[in-house]
Amino acid sequence: xxxxxxxxxxxxxxxxxxxxxxxxxxxxxxxxxxxxxxxxxxxxxxxxxxxxxxxxxxxxxxxxxxxxxxxxxxxxxxxxxxxxxxxxxxxxxxxxxxxx
Amino acid sequence: xxxxxxxxxxxxxxxxxxxxxxxxxxxxxxxxxxxxxxxxxxxxxxxxxxxxxxxxxxxxxxxxxxxxxxxxxxxxxxxxxxxxxxxxxxxxxxxxxxxxxxxxxxxxxxxxxxxxxxxxxxxxxxxxxxxxxxxxxxxxxxxxxxxxxxxxxxxxxxxxxxxxxxxxxxxx
Numbered sequence: 162x163x164x165x166x167x168x169x170x171x172x173x174x175x176x177x178x179x180x181x182x183x184x185x186x187x188x189x190x191x192x193x194x195x196x197x198x199x200x201x202x203x204x205x206x207x208x209x210x211x212x213x214x215x216x217x218x219x220x221x222x223x224x225x226x227x228x229x230x231x232x233x234x235x236x237x238x239x240x241x242x243x244x245x246x247x248x249x250x251x252x253x254x255x256x257x258x259x260x261x
Numbered sequence: 262x263x264x265x266x267x268x269x270x271x272x273x274x275x276x277x278x279x280x281x282x283x284x285x286x287x288x289x290x291x292x293x294x295x296x297x298x299x300x301x302x303x304x305x306x307x308x309x310x311x312x313x314x315x316x317x318x319x320x321x322x323x324x325x326x327x328x329x330x331x332x333x334x335x336x337x338x339x340x341x342x343x344x345x346x347x348x349x350x351x352x353x354x355x356x357x358x359x360x361x362x363x364x365x366x367x368x369x370x371x372x373x374x375x376x377x378x379x380x381x382x383x384x385x386x387x388x389x390x391x392x393x394x395x396x397x398x399x400x401x402x403x404x405x406x407x408x409x410x411x412x413x414x415x416x417x418x419x420x421x422x423x424x425x426x427x428x429x430x431x432x433x
Contacts, residue, residue: 232416
């Protein structure tokens, strides 16, 4: 098999790609997808260490993370649909109603 | 080079390329499909690291349910094409430089902490069996498991309440 550093490094790179996408994009749906990439990087860390220590707790935590991600996607997409109804756009630049 | 290492390198390149393609694609539908590719390659990675149940849940829940929901919303709103204008020009190079700095920092910490010595293991019989996963889930983590059911219930109710049409007559 391969050194444990490789999947950890892959998780770091994926997490940073997710953060850069989160910062760069104006589209709320792409921001949600960047969040999913970050969730995925965290899951990869859990699975890697679950494998390394031969302990199943990490895999159980990954199941909980998946449940949370599903709930977050459902509520987030409902919010996006509602924002589109109100503003006719899902660009986060349009959301400055509370700006002083 | 062992076969496991070769498979890992191919999967890692596919995962990173799909994530980058998701960011630079100007069409949201292509972004979602690249993200599905990313999820699938990570799922195969779980499979070779001895977590088959998680791998198939990843395909069913992430690549199946969540991404279909995202695609459905993209189609529903009809916002495939991203706006080409970017109001904050200095934003982009700054974010890329800071992201690259974060990658370098993370890799440096990994190298100094772990070194190349520790290797991943092939999945042992006890790790791979979903029965043991179920035992841990329902014995050690039974309270968090119950709490996730409340999270899902609240998310379902919240999604329904948020997207409900306001009735004009006021109360129905």
